[in-house]
Amino acid sequence: MARISVQTEDFDVGAEIARLTLGRTDIGGLGCFIGIVRDDKSQEMSGRSLGALTLEHYPAMTLRAIGRITGEAETRWSLLGCTVIHRVGRMLPGENIVLVLTAASHRQAALDATAFLIDWLKTKAPFWKREEFPNGEAVWVEAREADDTAAARWRE
Amino acid sequence: MGVAEETLTLPGTVTTVADLVAHLAGLDQRHAAAFKDRETVRCAVNQEFADAMTVLRPGDEIAFFPPVTGG
Numbered sequence: 001m002a003r004i005s006v007q008t009e010d011f012d013v014g015a016e017i018a019r020l021t022l023g024r025t026d027i028g029g030l031g032c033f034i035g036i037v038r039d040d041k042s043q044e045m046s047g048r049s050l051g052a053l054t055l056e057h058y059p060a061m062t063l064r065a066i067g068r069i070t071g072e073a074e075t076r077w078s079l080l081g082c083t084v085i086h087r088v089g090r091m092l093p094g095e096n097i098v099l100v101l102t103a104a105s106h107r108q109a110a111l112d113a114t115a116f117l118i119d120w121l122k123t124k125a126p127f128w129k130r131e132e133f134p135n136g137e138a139v140w141v142e143a144r145e146a147d148d149t150a151a152a153r154w155r156e
Numbered sequence: 157m158g159v160a161e162e163t164l165t166l167p168g169t170v171t172t173v174a175d176l177v178a179h180l181a182g183l184d185q186r187h188a189a190a191f192k193d194r195e196t197v198r199c200a201v202n203q204e205f206a207d208a209m210t211v212l213r214p215g216d217e218i219a220f221f222p223p224v225t226g227g
Contacts (some may be wrong), residue, residue, distance in 0.1 A: 060205075121226060125227075127226025144225075
Protein backbone atom coordinates (compact mmCIF):
# COMPACT_ATOMS: atom_id res chain seq x y z
CA MET A 1 0.00 0.00 0.00
CA ALA A 2 1.60 3.21 -1.14
CA ARG A 3 1.97 6.31 0.98
CA ILE A 4 0.46 9.17 -1.02
CA SER A 5 0.39 12.82 -0.05
CA VAL A 6 -0.63 16.01 -1.86
CA GLN A 7 0.57 18.95 0.19
CA THR A 8 1.67 22.57 0.03
CA GLU A 9 4.69 22.13 2.32
CA ASP A 10 8.07 20.77 1.29
CA PHE A 11 9.06 17.15 2.01
CA ASP A 12 12.11 15.74 3.80
CA VAL A 13 13.64 13.08 1.56
CA GLY A 14 15.72 11.56 4.35
CA ALA A 15 12.73 11.29 6.65
CA GLU A 16 10.65 9.71 3.88
CA ILE A 17 13.35 7.12 3.16
CA ALA A 18 13.61 6.33 6.87
CA ARG A 19 9.83 5.94 7.04
CA LEU A 20 9.92 3.46 4.14
CA THR A 21 12.81 1.37 5.45
CA LEU A 22 12.37 1.55 9.24
CA GLY A 23 12.79 -1.84 10.90
CA ARG A 24 13.06 -3.72 7.60
CA THR A 25 15.90 -5.92 6.38
CA ASP A 26 14.25 -7.35 3.27
CA ILE A 27 14.75 -4.24 1.11
CA GLY A 28 17.66 -4.55 -1.29
CA GLY A 29 17.32 -1.24 -3.11
CA LEU A 30 15.50 2.05 -3.25
CA GLY A 31 14.51 4.04 -6.31
CA CYS A 32 14.18 7.80 -5.89
CA PHE A 33 13.07 10.61 -8.17
CA ILE A 34 12.82 14.22 -7.01
CA GLY A 35 11.29 16.79 -9.34
CA ILE A 36 12.59 20.34 -8.83
CA VAL A 37 11.35 23.74 -10.07
CA ARG A 38 13.77 24.57 -12.86
CA ASP A 39 14.63 28.02 -14.12
CA ASP A 40 15.49 27.06 -17.69
CA LYS A 41 16.43 30.20 -19.62
CA SER A 42 17.13 28.19 -22.76
CA GLN A 43 13.42 27.33 -23.11
CA GLU A 44 11.14 28.87 -25.72
CA MET A 45 10.29 31.64 -23.25
CA SER A 46 13.23 33.45 -24.85
CA GLY A 47 15.69 33.97 -22.06
CA ARG A 48 13.24 35.15 -19.41
CA SER A 49 13.93 33.88 -15.96
CA LEU A 50 11.20 32.12 -14.01
CA GLY A 51 9.84 33.95 -10.97
CA ALA A 52 7.71 31.20 -9.51
CA LEU A 53 5.66 28.16 -10.40
CA THR A 54 2.14 27.49 -9.15
CA LEU A 55 0.79 23.94 -9.17
CA GLU A 56 -2.98 23.61 -9.28
CA HIS A 57 -4.88 20.35 -9.07
CA TYR A 58 -8.37 18.85 -9.10
CA PRO A 59 -8.61 17.97 -5.41
CA ALA A 60 -11.50 15.51 -5.62
CA MET A 61 -9.67 13.49 -8.24
CA THR A 62 -5.98 13.86 -7.38
CA LEU A 63 -5.56 11.22 -4.65
CA ARG A 64 -7.67 8.75 -6.57
CA ALA A 65 -5.65 9.25 -9.77
CA ILE A 66 -2.32 8.86 -7.95
CA GLY A 67 -3.70 5.78 -6.18
CA ARG A 68 -4.50 4.21 -9.52
CA ILE A 69 -0.97 4.89 -10.74
CA THR A 70 0.75 3.48 -7.62
CA GLY A 71 -1.64 0.51 -7.72
CA GLU A 72 -0.56 -0.15 -11.30
CA ALA A 73 3.13 0.02 -10.28
CA GLU A 74 2.47 -2.44 -7.44
CA THR A 75 0.80 -4.81 -9.93
CA ARG A 76 3.69 -4.63 -12.38
CA TRP A 77 6.60 -4.91 -9.94
CA SER A 78 7.14 -6.62 -6.59
CA LEU A 79 7.52 -3.52 -4.47
CA LEU A 80 8.20 -3.60 -0.74
CA GLY A 81 7.20 0.04 -0.37
CA CYS A 82 6.20 3.09 -2.38
CA THR A 83 5.86 6.79 -1.56
CA VAL A 84 4.51 9.57 -3.79
CA ILE A 85 4.42 13.14 -2.50
CA HIS A 86 3.28 15.89 -4.87
CA ARG A 87 3.30 19.51 -3.82
CA VAL A 88 0.68 22.06 -4.86
CA GLY A 89 0.62 25.84 -4.55
CA ARG A 90 3.34 28.39 -5.28
CA MET A 91 7.00 27.33 -5.44
CA LEU A 92 10.24 29.10 -6.29
CA PRO A 93 13.03 27.87 -8.58
CA GLY A 94 15.13 25.28 -6.78
CA GLU A 95 12.27 24.03 -4.61
CA ASN A 96 11.10 20.41 -4.65
CA ILE A 97 7.86 19.64 -6.51
CA VAL A 98 7.45 15.88 -6.40
CA LEU A 99 8.98 12.85 -4.70
CA VAL A 100 8.75 9.26 -5.90
CA LEU A 101 10.32 6.56 -3.72
CA THR A 102 10.18 2.83 -4.30
CA ALA A 103 11.62 -0.06 -2.30
CA ALA A 104 12.24 -3.53 -3.69
CA SER A 105 14.38 -6.64 -3.16
CA HIS A 106 16.43 -5.86 -6.26
CA ARG A 107 17.44 -2.73 -8.13
CA GLN A 108 15.66 -3.40 -11.40
CA ALA A 109 12.17 -3.34 -9.90
CA ALA A 110 12.95 -0.23 -7.85
CA LEU A 111 14.48 1.69 -10.77
CA ASP A 112 11.86 0.67 -13.34
CA ALA A 113 8.93 1.33 -11.00
CA THR A 114 10.32 4.78 -10.18
CA ALA A 115 10.61 5.70 -13.88
CA PHE A 116 7.13 4.33 -14.54
CA LEU A 117 5.60 6.28 -11.64
CA ILE A 118 7.00 9.66 -12.64
CA ASP A 119 6.18 9.08 -16.34
CA TRP A 120 2.55 8.30 -15.52
CA LEU A 121 2.27 11.02 -12.87
CA LYS A 122 3.26 13.56 -15.48
CA THR A 123 0.56 12.45 -17.92
CA LYS A 124 -2.22 10.85 -15.83
CA ALA A 125 -2.55 12.87 -12.63
CA PRO A 126 -4.63 16.09 -12.61
CA PHE A 127 -1.98 18.74 -11.92
CA TRP A 128 -1.34 21.91 -13.92
CA LYS A 129 1.66 24.23 -13.80
CA ARG A 130 1.46 27.98 -14.15
CA GLU A 131 4.70 29.91 -14.65
CA GLU A 132 5.13 33.45 -13.32
CA PHE A 133 7.75 35.80 -14.67
CA PRO A 134 9.38 38.77 -12.91
CA ASN A 135 7.38 41.24 -15.07
CA GLY A 136 4.16 39.87 -13.58
CA GLU A 137 3.13 37.89 -16.65
CA ALA A 138 1.88 34.33 -16.03
CA VAL A 139 1.27 31.49 -18.47
CA TRP A 140 -0.08 27.95 -18.16
CA VAL A 141 2.55 25.38 -19.10
CA GLU A 142 1.62 23.41 -22.22
CA ALA A 143 1.73 19.62 -22.17
CA ARG A 144 4.85 18.23 -23.85
CA GLU A 145 4.78 15.52 -26.47
CA ALA A 146 7.97 14.08 -24.97
CA ASP A 147 6.05 13.36 -21.76
CA ASP A 148 3.37 11.46 -23.69
CA THR A 149 6.07 9.48 -25.48
CA ALA A 150 7.75 8.65 -22.16
CA ALA A 151 4.43 7.52 -20.66
CA ALA A 152 3.64 5.40 -23.71
CA ARG A 153 6.82 3.34 -23.15
CA TRP A 154 4.85 1.60 -20.43
CA ARG A 155 2.01 0.03 -22.35
CA GLU A 156 -1.47 0.37 -20.84
CA MET B 157 -15.25 27.61 -20.02
CA GLY B 158 -13.71 29.89 -17.46
CA VAL B 159 -15.78 28.59 -14.56
CA ALA B 160 -14.91 26.21 -11.75
CA GLU B 161 -18.39 24.75 -11.60
CA GLU B 162 -21.88 24.93 -13.08
CA THR B 163 -24.97 22.78 -12.67
CA LEU B 164 -26.97 22.04 -15.80
CA THR B 165 -30.20 20.33 -16.71
CA LEU B 166 -29.56 18.46 -19.92
CA PRO B 167 -31.90 17.46 -22.73
CA GLY B 168 -32.68 13.74 -22.92
CA THR B 169 -30.63 13.41 -26.08
CA VAL B 170 -27.40 13.87 -24.11
CA THR B 171 -26.25 10.40 -23.06
CA THR B 172 -22.47 10.41 -23.59
CA VAL B 173 -19.53 12.76 -23.03
CA ALA B 174 -19.46 13.44 -26.79
CA ASP B 175 -23.15 14.43 -26.67
CA LEU B 176 -22.45 16.74 -23.73
CA VAL B 177 -19.52 18.42 -25.49
CA ALA B 178 -21.71 19.03 -28.57
CA HIS B 179 -24.50 20.40 -26.35
CA LEU B 180 -22.18 22.70 -24.35
CA ALA B 181 -20.37 23.97 -27.44
CA GLY B 182 -23.74 25.09 -28.80
CA LEU B 183 -24.84 26.94 -25.64
CA ASP B 184 -23.01 30.25 -26.07
CA GLN B 185 -19.72 31.80 -27.17
CA ARG B 186 -17.95 31.14 -23.88
CA HIS B 187 -18.63 27.39 -24.09
CA ALA B 188 -17.94 27.29 -27.83
CA ALA B 189 -14.53 28.88 -27.24
CA ALA B 190 -13.67 26.32 -24.56
CA PHE B 191 -14.30 23.46 -26.96
CA LYS B 192 -12.76 25.11 -30.03
CA ASP B 193 -9.84 22.66 -30.00
CA ARG B 194 -11.67 19.53 -28.85
CA GLU B 195 -8.71 17.20 -29.31
CA THR B 196 -6.89 18.88 -26.44
CA VAL B 197 -9.81 18.87 -23.97
CA ARG B 198 -9.59 16.08 -21.39
CA CYS B 199 -12.60 14.82 -19.44
CA ALA B 200 -13.25 13.10 -16.13
CA VAL B 201 -16.58 11.68 -14.96
CA ASN B 202 -16.95 11.27 -11.20
CA GLN B 203 -13.19 11.88 -10.79
CA GLU B 204 -12.13 9.14 -13.23
CA PHE B 205 -10.68 9.85 -16.67
CA ALA B 206 -13.35 9.39 -19.32
CA ASP B 207 -13.51 9.44 -23.09
CA ALA B 208 -16.05 10.61 -25.67
CA MET B 209 -18.05 7.40 -25.45
CA THR B 210 -18.40 7.36 -21.66
CA VAL B 211 -22.10 7.19 -20.73
CA LEU B 212 -23.47 9.86 -18.38
CA ARG B 213 -25.98 9.37 -15.60
CA PRO B 214 -28.03 11.80 -13.51
CA GLY B 215 -25.94 13.40 -10.77
CA ASP B 216 -22.58 12.72 -12.44
CA GLU B 217 -19.72 15.15 -11.80
CA ILE B 218 -18.14 15.92 -15.15
CA ALA B 219 -14.88 17.85 -15.42
CA PHE B 220 -13.23 19.27 -18.54
CA PHE B 221 -9.61 20.38 -18.40
CA PRO B 222 -6.46 20.78 -20.53
CA PRO B 223 -3.77 18.08 -20.76
CA VAL B 224 -2.08 17.70 -17.39
CA THR B 225 1.38 19.16 -16.69
CA GLY B 226 2.35 18.02 -13.20
CA GLY B 227 5.36 16.07 -12.00
